[in-house]
Amino acid sequence: MSIKIALAGNPNSGKTTMFNELTGSAQYVGNWPGVTVEKKEGRLKGHRDVIIQDLPGIYSLSPYTLEEVVARSYLVGEKPDAIINIVDGTNIERNLYLTTQLIELGIPTVVAINMIDVVRRNGDAIDIEKLSRSLGCQVVETSALKGIGAAEAAERAIEAARAESSCRLPSVFNGSVEHAIAHIEESIEDMVPKCNLRWYAIKLFERDEKAAEELSLEQALLDHLDEHIKACEAEMDDDSESIIINQRYAYIAKVVSSCVKKSKRKKHSTSDKIDRVVTNRIMALPIFVAVMFVVYYISVTTVGSIVTDFTNDTLFGDWIIAPLGEWMGAIGVAPWLTGLVVDGIISGVGAVLGFVPQMLILFLMLSILEDVGYMARVAFIMDRIFRKFGLSGKSFIPMLIGSGCSVPGIMASRTIENERDRRMTIMTTSFIPCGAKMPIVALIAGALFGGAWWVAPSAYFIGVAAVIVSGIILKKTKYFSGKPTPFVMELPPYHVPSAGNVFRSTWERGWSFIKRAGTVILAASVFIWFTSSFGFVDGVFTMVEEMDSSVLAAAGSFIAPLFAPLGFGNWQSAVATVMGLLAKEEVVGVFGVLYGVSGDALHMVEEGLFEGLSPIAAHFTSLSAFTFLIFNLLCAPCFAAIGAISREMNSRKWTWYAIGYLTVFAYSVSLIVYQLGLLFSGGAFTVATAAACIVAAALLWLLLRKNPYDESTEIKVNLEVGANA
Amino acid sequence: MKTLREVKIGDTVKVLKLHGEGPVRRRIMDMGVTKGAEVYVRKVAPLGDPIEITVRGYELSIRKADAEMIEIE
Numbered sequence: 156m157s158i159k160i161a162l163a164g165n166p167n168s169g170k171t172t173m174f175n176e177l178t179g180s181a182q183y184v185g186n187w188p189g190v191t192v193e194k195k196e197g198r199l200k201g202h203r204d205v206i207i208q209d210l211p212g213i214y215s216l217s218p219y220t221l222e223e224v225v226a227r228s229y230l231v232g233e234k235p236d237a238i239i240n241i242v243d244g245t246n247i248e249r250n251l252y253l254t255t256q257l258i259e260l261g262i263p264t265v266v267a268i269n270m271i272d273v274v275r276r277n278g279d280a281i282d283i284e285k286l287s288r289s290l291g292c293q294v295v296e297t298s299a300l301k302g303i304g305a306a307e308a309a310e311r312a313i314e315a316a317r318a319e320s321s322c323r324l325p326s327v328f329n330g331s332v333e334h335a336i337a338h339i340e341e342s343i344e345d346m347v348p349k350c351n352l353r354w355y356a357i358k359l360f361e362r363d364e365k366a367a368e369e370l371s372l373e374q375a376l377l378d379h380l381d382e383h384i385k386a387c388e389a390e391m392d393d394d395s396e397s398i399i400i401n402q403r404y405a406y407i408a409k410v411v412s413s414c415v416k417k418s419k420r421k422k423h424s425t426s427d428k429i430d431r432v433v434t435n436r437i438m439a440l441p442i443f444v445a446v447m448f449v450v451y452y453i454s455v456t457t458v459g460s461i462v463t464d465f466t467n468d469t470l471f472g473d474w475i476i477a478p479l480g481e482w483m484g485a486i487g488v489a490p491w492l493t494g495l496v497v498d499g500i501i502s503g504v505g506a507v508l509g510f511v512p513q514m515l516i517l518f519l520m521l522s523i524l525e526d527v528g529y530m531a532r533v534a535f536i537m538d539r540i541f542r543k544f545g546l547s548g549k550s551f552i553p554m555l556i557g558s559g560c561s562v563p564g565i566m567a568s569r570t571i572e573n574e575r576d577r578r579m580t581i582m583t584t585s586f587i588p589c590g591a592k593m594p595i596v597a598l599i600a601g602a603l604f605g606g607a608w609w610v611a612p613s614a615y616f617i618g619v620a621a622v623i624v625s626g627i628i629l630k631k632t633k634y635f636s637g638k639p640t641p642f643v644m645e646l647p648p649y650h651v652p653s654a655g656n657v658f659r660s661t662w663e664r665g666w667s668f669i670k671r672a673g674t675v676i677l678a679a680s681v682f683i684w685f686t687s688s689f690g691f692v693d694g695v696f697t698m699v700e701e702m703d704s705s706v707l708a709a710a711g712s713f714i715a716p717l718f719a720p721l722g723f724g725n726w727q728s729a730v731a732t733v734m735g736l737l738a739k740e741e742v743v744g745v746f747g748v749l750y751g752v753s754g755d756a757l758h759m760v761e762e763g764l765f766e767g768l769s770p771i772a773a774h775f776t777s778l779s780a781f782t783f784l785i786f787n788l789l790c791a792p793c794f795a796a797i798g799a800i801s802r803e804m805n806s807r808k809w810t811w812y813a814i815g816y817l818t819v820f821a822y823s824v825s826l827i828v829y830q831l832g833l834l835f836s837g838g839a840f841t842v843a844t845a846a847a848c849i850v851a852a853a854l855l856w857l858l859l860r861k862n863p864y865d866e867s868t869e870i871k872v873n874l875e876v877g878a879n880a
Numbered sequence: 881m882k883t884l885r886e887v888k889i890g891d892t893v894k895v896l897k898l899h900g901e902g903p904v905r906r907r908i909m910d911m912g913v914t915k916g917a918e919v920y921v922r923k924v925a926p927l928g929d930p931i932e933i934t935v936r937g938y939e940l941s942i943r944k945a946d947a948e949m950i951e952i953e
Contacts, residue, residue: 215910219903248936249912393915397898400909404917404936430939439926535941539927542943641904643911643946646932646939 157204158316160309161230163257164241165250166212166572167528167647169269172656173241173299174209177309184663186805187211187225192574199309207309208235214249214645216256218365221574230260231351231369236316238264239308244274244281244296245648247415251407254290255327259357261350263315264292267308271296278418286414291323300653324353327406332398335387336360339380346370360384361396426528426648434532443536446529447555454517455559455590462512471505491698494688495681503680506738506795507673510562511665517556517563518661521570525660526652530570531644538642544626545635546583547576547642554580554622557587558615561792564589565799566668575635579626581803582813585792586621588614591739594760595787598743601765602772603780614788617824621789625820628857636864672798679794683737686710687730702748707733720843721786721822722779722829732786738793746771778836782829789821827851884919884933884950892920893952900949912936913950 162177164170174182178197187194192211199205210229211222218224230238240257242250247268258264268274268281287294293311297304328336339356347355347370358366359380367377384395391398433442453459476497483493524530530549537548549571557564564584571577588596592614600610629635689698690705699705711726711733718724718732727749735742740757747756750770759767775783791797791814801810830847834840887893895917898905912935913919920934930943 215906217903217906217910219906246936246938249938252910252912396906397909397915400906401914401916404912404914434923434925434932436924436926531941535925535930535932536927538943539925539929641907641946642930642941642943643904643907644941645911646941648939 157206158237158313159206159208159233159235160199160237160239160312160316161208161210161235161262162239162241163210163226163230163253164212164269165214165243165246165253167645168212168241168243168246168250169299170209170212170241171660172653173239173267173269173297173305174207175655175659176299176302176305177207184667187229192222192225200306202309202313205309205313213253215253218363222572224365230257230262231354235262237312238262239312240264240266241269241297241299242266244268244270245277245279247281248404248407248411251290251410252403255325255403255407258290258292258324259354261348261352261354263312263319265308265312265315266290266292266294267297267304268294269297269299271303272298272301277424280416282414282416286410289325289410289414291325325406328399328402331387331390332360332402335383338383342376342380343370343372346372357399360387361399424648426650429649430532430646433529434535439536443533446524447552450517450520450524450552451555451559454513454520454563455556459513459516459559460590462516463509466512467505467509471501471509476501476505491688494684494698498688499681499684500677502684503677504673506680507669507676507798510560510795511669513560514563514566514668515661515665517567518664519657521552521567522657522660523652525570526650526657528647528649531646534642534644535646542642544623545576545579545630546622546626547571547573547580550576550580553584554587557584557589559590561585561587561589561796562668562672562799565796565803566664568803569664578804578809579629579635581800582629582816583622583625585796585800585817586625586789587618588788589739589792591793592788594740594743594757595735595784597760598746598756598768598771599780599784601760601763602768603775603777606765610784614784617785617788621820621824624854624858625816628854629816631857631860631862631864633864636862668799668802671802672795675798675801676794679797680737683707683734683794687734702730702745718786720830720846721782721825723775723783723786725774727774728783732790735787736791736794736797738795739787742787750774778829778832782825782832785828786821786825789824790818791821792817823850823854827854882952884921884947884952885944887919887921887952889921889923892918894918895950896953897951898949899951900946904946905949908942908946908950911940912938913940913942919950919952 162170162174174195174197177199179200181200182195182197185194186192195209197207197209199207208229210226213220213223213226216223216227238257240254242254254266268283274281281296283294283296293315295304295308295311297308299305326333336356339359340352343355343359344352355366355370362384388395388398393401432438479501480493480497483496524533533551534548537551541548541550550568552570553564553567556567561584564587565581568577568580568584571580596611596614600606604610686707687702687705689696690709692699692704702708707730708726711730715724715726715729718729727746730749731742731745734745743760744755744757746752747754752759752768752770754767756768756771759765797810797814800813801807804810804813827847827850830844831851834844884893895913895915897915898909898913917935922932922934922939924931925941930941931947932939932941934940
């Protein structure tokens with residue numbers, strides 16, 4: 156019979172390292188159903204029939220954070236055969252807080268006191284025997300990093316699982332609290348499995364809504380229990396939740412003082428010394444800028460762009476696509492098939508893989524920052540700015556990387572723990588103009604504004620403003636408001652990153668991009684290739700030479716009127732915008748083709764030869780060119796970025812929601828700019844102007860309205876309910 | 881009522897009571913800031929918020945607005 160062991164512990168307790176140590180390379184990484192929380196599973200080394208289930212890093216089993224809910228519904232619902240609880244030995248007091256809750260679940264538990272090497276180095280000593288007796292379960296010393304004790308912990312867990320020896324519950328609570336809990340236990344005895352009895356009783360005492368829901372208790376019973384809880388609360392002069400937490404910590408303090416011998420010497424650890432400089436009030440910002448510069452410089456500017464150019468241009472362009480196309484032509488393969496394989500599939504695959512090397516470099520940098528412990532400091536330093544518009548301090552990194560390329564930028568949002576913040580960051584990162592949008596900016600600036608200096612900065616300004624405005628608007632919508640995001644964050648001690656962890660996490664992230672984002676990108680690339688190279692000629696559906704007669708052009712003419720109020724209602728602009736979904740710089744190239752520029756338009760933009768681009772300029776006014784720029788900067792990003800969004804959102808609904816939001820936002824802003832621009836330059840007031848005014852008013856309202864889901868209103872509603880009851 | 885927000889950097893104080901309600905309060909308590917716990921205010925972030933405190937032997941950062949919920953002796 157196979158055994159399932161759950162690995163539970165606080166964040167930063169070395170759980171990941173322990174998991175890697177236990178399972179080696181036999182891992183399966185996925186997501187917990189329906190949420191963006193990562194799920195990892197693996198086979199125990201040397202035991203084919205033992206599965207290790209890694210749970211999200213959690214501090215408690217409260218019903219409030221997503222990770223905690225995921226973990227507890229797994230522990231209560233799936234009932235693993237045993238739990239290995241990883242406890243950071245250097246931070247034992249807070250770590251044991253979770254331990255006391257895990258033990259109450261009635262599942263055989265082995266406590267692994269991890270980082271024991273650091274504990275010893277600090278001169279501290281932990282009496283394992285005594286601790287084991289106090290907690291009523293087995294305790295082992297481990298150091299996942301040094302490879303100490305992991306196997307032993309696993310063996311003990313297997314034994315415990317086989318023996319089904321649940322732990323003897325330690326007496327954590329006392330006085331009237333224990334009395335009230337015992338009373339609840341009696342009342343629900345028949346309704347819950349025996350081993351879970353204590354867990355449910357405590358949760359009901361805490362008035363945990365999720366637990367009450369699970370048991371679907373009758374209101375009469377709940378009211379009856381509530382009387383007992385109230386009596387206890389009155390006696391202790393505190394609410395039930397606080398009573399439980401206080402008694403837990405009091406119990407732990409007692410256990411720790413008897414089992415842990417702290418060394419006398421007052422130490423200023425290396426970590427303290429580093430932190431005193433790194434988050435110093437004066438030095439913190441310069442150091443932050445320097446670190447971010449290094450990350451950006453390596454992953455975007457230098458190494459990143461070298462490897463990206465190599466994979467895209469040399470590897471795929473020169474070594475694969477060109478020779479393959481020639482070869483297929485030479486052996487007489489039908490042109491449509493060559494087109495499908497070369498321009499459709501291989502270019503599509505290339506579009507996916509082209510991002511991978513750069514992404515691996517970025518992920519490597521991020522993993523190091525995370526492993527060192529600097530990531531938490533980034534949030535600490537930037538929180539003040541970002542929380543104003545509903546983002547996390549950690550959103551800074553996705554935005555920064557996004558200015559190079561949105562794809563790794565969106566993937567970088569992984570480091571944000573809170574799901575709400577992460578979703579918001581994913582939705583807004585692609586507003587920041589990426590490198591591929593620069594040719595569009597350069598085209599508009601060079602061909603229409605005579606190379607005016609302000610066009611490029613305005614692109615960044617619009618991007619940043621879009622992030623801020625969206626943050627404020629979205630924060631007031633139903634999903635993103637609700638309960639406020641707690642920013643109560645541990646600042647873990649700095650430590651030297653472990654190469655194994657860093658490389659593994661880099662690889663996992665890279666692979667998940669290829670696997671999950673790849674399919675979206677590939678399918679979309681093939682679709683666009685198909686619609687742009689086939690069309691009806693004299694009523695016959697066939698492959699076409701020029702894009703003018705393709706299905707895409709026909710579709711472009713069909714949707715072009717939609718863009719008329721934005722100032723660019725011709726089919727060429729529509730087609731260029733759609734082709735921009737393949738890669739944003741395509742917009743320039745496609746314009747070149749459609750407007751009959753002699754030569755490669757993209758190349759000319761890069762070389763600064765704007766005279767030759769006058770055929771494009773002729774179709775725009777300054778104003779319509781500028782709104783075209785705004786629309787293309789803000790609308791749905793390229794397919795690669797959409798793939799990244801769908802990977803990170805892990806939900807079809809949210810992916811569509813994100814793309815829809817970006818496009819509607821882009822349309823609204825462009826509409827307002829174009830119509831009001833016309834009006835102020837002496838144009839007549841038309842229906843479109845009126846529409847723009849309405850949209851502008853709506854946008855302002857969304858921006859300035861009082862948050863309808865504000866806490867104060869929530870409390871008011873509660874009061875009303877209370878009054879009715 | 882004196883709250884954690886008003887404590888000067890470098891001071892150690894004892895927690896008296898936690899006000900407010902809901903997830904943030906629960907989270908603060910889960911992290912070990914409970915009645916009677918000793919809290920050392922370590923530093924303020926470069927932009928003036930949040931603050932970094934030492935509680936139960938580790939470093940924790942909380943926003944000033946949330947520190948206001950923590951009544952101290």
